[in-house]
Amino acid sequence: MSDSQPREVRLKDYVPPTYLVDTVDLHFDLDDARTLVTAALKLRRNPDAATTDPVLTLFGRDLELLSLRLDGRELGEGDYRILGENLSIAGVPDTFSLQIETVIHPRENTSLEGLYTSSGNFCTQCEPEGFRKITWFPDRPDVLARYTVTLVAEYARYPVLLANGNLVEAGKLPDGRHFARWDDPFPKPSYLFALVAGDLVEIADRFTTASGREVALRLYVEARNRAKCEHAMASLKKAMAWDEQVYGLEYDLDIYMIVAVDDFNMGAMENKGLNVFNSKYVLARPETATDADYQGIEGVIGHEYFHNWTGNRVTCRDWFQLSLKEGLTVFRDQQFSADMGSAAVKRIEDVRILRNSQFPEDAGPMAHPVRPASYVEINNFYTATVYNKGAEVIRMYHTLLGPERFRQGLRLYLERHDGQAATTDDFLRAMAEAGGIDLTQFQRWYEQAGTPELQVESAYDAATRTFDLTVRQSCPATPGQPLKEPFHIPLAAGLLGPDGRDLPLRLEGETAPAVAGTRVLELRHATETFRFVDLKERPVPSLLRGFSAPVRLRGDWLQADLALRMAHDSDPFNRWEAGQQLACDLLLRQVTAIGDGREEAFDSSFVAAFRAALNDAESDPALLALALTLPTETYLGEQLEVIDPAAIHQARESLRRHLGEELRDDFFQGYRRCRDAGPYRPEPAAIGRRSLKNLCLAYLMSREDADSLSLCLEQFEAADNMTDVLAALGCLANSTDPRREKALPRFREQWADDPLVLDKWFLLQATSRRPEALDEVRRLMADSAFNIRNPNKVRALIGAFCQGNPARFHAADGEGYRFCADQVLAIDPFNPQVAARLLGALSRWRRYDGARQGLMRKELERILAAEGLSPDCYEIAAKSLA
Template identity: 60%
Template structure:
């Protein structure tokens, strides 16, 4: 294990920096064997600092010091102290210039933090603490400086040299090298620094802001990918226009650049004016990208652009405030995607992700608040809680305030804090001031972990024509937080009469009939709401639009759920009713495989399929059964085999009973002509492929031939990869040939091969683990590339529960071996992979012992990283 237990950083210990850096000048001399970095920092003592040390402490890791000077004079060896984590300069004045030169080795940087090589490119990733691997610095987000960056490199190998801001000077040098200087006029923390150098091509466009400024837009890619950037550029232009209209935010530099790289730990990074992207979220063509890829590109392009204001112009004071920028920006990109496509379907997709991953995180040993109290390694807190739950916390504020006041709150936030590093409390105060209300109780959403549960009862009084909802809230204990104070929860409700019509909701004291959806505010452990003038016993529609990230307990009958599936005017609630009913049936089948599926459930599916033309995208969501992993989360003890068997059983029953209707839907929703990633075409393809998935349960040769024909038609990657995935799940003679043919066709396209790896890793065939092990040695696989790790190892361990959780523990041994191998190369990726075993206590005793053994093996391995140590040690704390 680690020689020393990593130290813990606490929010309560935050202190302002003792020094500020007003100006930064950087010089990079890039070379194949080493890179030299010179820096010039203009420092001064921070008048807001709470302590006054005579020394300056700078962060720095893996740096070889060449020279150091203070105010132009060399610093003697006795004047500084260097260790593994930084540099201490002794006895510094109140204001001074510190210059240094260091040597770094980007080509050996497999962790992909700081400056590293990706193929033939130099690129950077500095969030959260990567800049300290580039030069000595106060690497914390509340130190904001103006940067000027000069890059020098061989012109033939690296004709394109990019950094933040606007280009200010270009020089051709006599030795075949060239030099360019970039000046960023806006102060930023070091985590937003970026540099890229390489042989790149660009597509260029422009955008004119409402104030008349013309902004040059460029997307840089490797030469062979230049034809796959059009969708990304169109998405960027739509995002810029949307932000101007919805939030009044204009872009502020003369140029906005995006660069796609193949080796990247994250999806993308919002570095000021120079966004560095995982190529997965830039490159797309109909032949190579699925509908999900096109949607993902649009969303991530928008997310990183929106960060220009919510993250760059205003940043977080410390890393505990990470959701200040990420939660707010995820909310903004969700709203953008909803406006660009189907709002109802987008909401369902977001909720499905939250329930499957964030609710699970809240219920496990890694549970933490949206604003964590402590961490050992900040990279471990780029989580669904900080991002997706953080977005839901912002959405609740929008629900509580209403559109006008919420927009006033964001305007106030931009006006009050532009150019500053602030906290989530500062953001909530802007909402409170704009909405003229006290949001003190609401702030518990930032400080308390866990998923609140609402237990709701409804009573109809026919004589008084009233309907009373009684709501009780409770939040289970989480690590370090056994007791929770009540939350302020916006609960959107509707009431449906016996014909499925929304009733006007009138509470006591209302002077008008009221709306058909009412936003109730739950603030006490127990509250009652009495609706008046209710003519019939209604069916309540609860948590419409998923107005809060909570679990709702209401004793619906099967008939009421089917009624809501058919009639609810809220798309989310229709889907949620279908999911609740399917979950109930599936869990009953887990307990008793011979139990009967309600005839009304099959009939509800039949009726929905017959009405499929109305909204195919929403229908595809409604008719998708809950995932195996989500079903496991609803059980006291996960029954791996039982869940898989029950889900396959129900799918086969539906396919058998509804074969005629499914074939009709498959035929009627074929999309012909040129590929279009618009909402209508995506919805029709989604429903058609869902129907094919059900039909393939029948092991019918005619259906299998239909699937093979869809694959061979090759009209678009969505249909091709769906067909190949369904074939890979089954022992069909043609499957091996088709898999090899797909590889040969796409062997030169890394992103398409990621899909090829994933579909094999998620196959439910008994030999899948052995196939995955064999693919580790495939020439197209590289353990050093995060995308490849996620597409093969991650897909198997997270997307194939029945094979990963095999009773013999082979899946756990496989993951542990890979984590230990990865930890030597890229601790961030290793830590994300090991999370897949942290909820080991949810399983039967035999599997618990197998997982616990592997976690302890990892924990006690010599030299394990801080990233992995924190995850594993926390998961074992309560063993």
């Protein structure tokens, strides 16, 4: 590797910091053009350091250093050394104070890391390494310190001054400015530091904890958004109560604050006591937010609140341990959302995300373990593997230990490591101790990349009334890991009789009475056989219930077995899964036929099963909507050795139209049955009815006949909520009807002053099935509402096209690839994080046919050759081409 290329950071090279920071006193003289930052640190030698050399190393980026004072003595240029982003001071004592004065330029900070301005307000984003853009500091997660922060700013422009912890002093200054001083009593790493200053309105509430403490709750938003905060505040109070009830975890500060900003690289950030949120996950009212927005807000607010204990009070030792906080907290927010709504629906939705995002990641050049072994740019490892697969690893602990022992394990982990920076090994040890089980082999889930595959064979012996399940596990090779050792896998299993009911289960050698329901089988070897006894006839296996492990499951079951499970399985996930497998098998046969230059007639039995499900008035509408949603084009592609985007799109659209035609009357009946009976309510039952109703509308609009168009236009005109308006507009955006050209501009004009609603408008057009989708995306980039420097806008338009419209992105002429590369190169100089996420759309080029491979490779090579390419984009392009 040349000196100009970014260096790799490796887990095996970790060494403890040489010096620790006990306290940090920060003073900010805020000005958007030139902010003066004064940092006073008290440091001491780390007794656990690997070296005794008296050298202090600090990190910084884009800083103008004014002065350094060690124990009050001004340091000259010969007393320290700056090399790149490292500042080193040799010969420091065992304990000392250090004062650092720097100047930063928030208005010019387009990366949205560190301290920057959004809509004229100051805010920060310091995870993972943004704090080094604020001041020179040992910016690593295993350096925890107590912070006090003083903010000084012009009162007229910045009447609100916020930081972590509790407000201890505030007042006016004689020059038209004012100050606020905040103290955080809990030690934290620098990545959890936060600062907000601006002209914001405050929405106030309070929460009484289980022990009787009063906690002030505050939301801060721009004045125009004051009326959109009710749901966010209600969600916060629900999350606080849930964490007390389920895990016994109580909030620990006097105040909890959330601030919504429009310019943010992520969804939200859990800074201690002061969460900075992308406005997308705070603002909602029925006219502007969809059901998915309401659910997303509740889930993300819960997620960031739950971090107070799983991430803040106990943080991660290094960034390789990122899933220690993120995977654990995603699992907790999934539990919370399941308890607030339908557990079955939530589980299916989570699995869909995993299969459509994380499974492809596991099978691509950026595949990495849940605990990565190395990285070039840590921003690239905020991935579906760390978050979503990491959550599945936590769920497997929960499955293996059971709810009560899992809670005990979590409490043991938090008590043992409170105020510390921990590792995944620490968490595993706490779980093993609380559960009383050997989890040594389970460690492989953190160490090995890739999605394990389970191949199941079954055999029934009528003479002995035994049923054998033989399970073979394997895991494909991934970059740097050609061979894998067997995983410890919990396989939740049931057996169904011919009537679809659960059979009593007893394994050979057991003496306890057989009990009907679900058993968790623990797989530890490459091949294992489980023999069930006392079965009068061949059962139908129902395996991987609740998706008990993040694996691919393949078996020798018959189509009739799938049909029985789809109709009767007591496990909601497996009922849905059986229907998806039937649809997937049907669609993949059609893809093969299209590749051979022909089309097959669709199986009438599938249509009949679809009709029976649609007309089941007793079913949960939300579950039914998921059951009647065809597998995505992305998921279908993952089932093929060579992905053919055009054939997959053609097959799926053909089946969608076929169902729309064959079940036209049934869809009309389903639509009418699910109409809202009263005003909009974002409650689970009403959300389920709307989801099914709008699914029916989408199938009807696949035909674009007069009745369907009339129904769609009526809903667009008369709906009292954004969910229904957007569902109708989405159908029109995909249609060829000329009224489309009036509806889209009308919507744009109506919501011209609401950026989040216009993001939805951009996304609908970016993901349109129409052949000219890319031309429309290019045209929309010139719209005055689009801003390439705003991450939400980029995700809604450019990202939605490149990552959410596979048929048009993978057009045979390669225009989609050129467009993606052009945008990566345009965005990378000012926001590498956003550019790198776009670049991921090109990373799996080897999965496609030769012509597409050549076109994608060419664009990756063009990106890699670009002068001044960021480490973020360099790492993805280089690994993709390796």
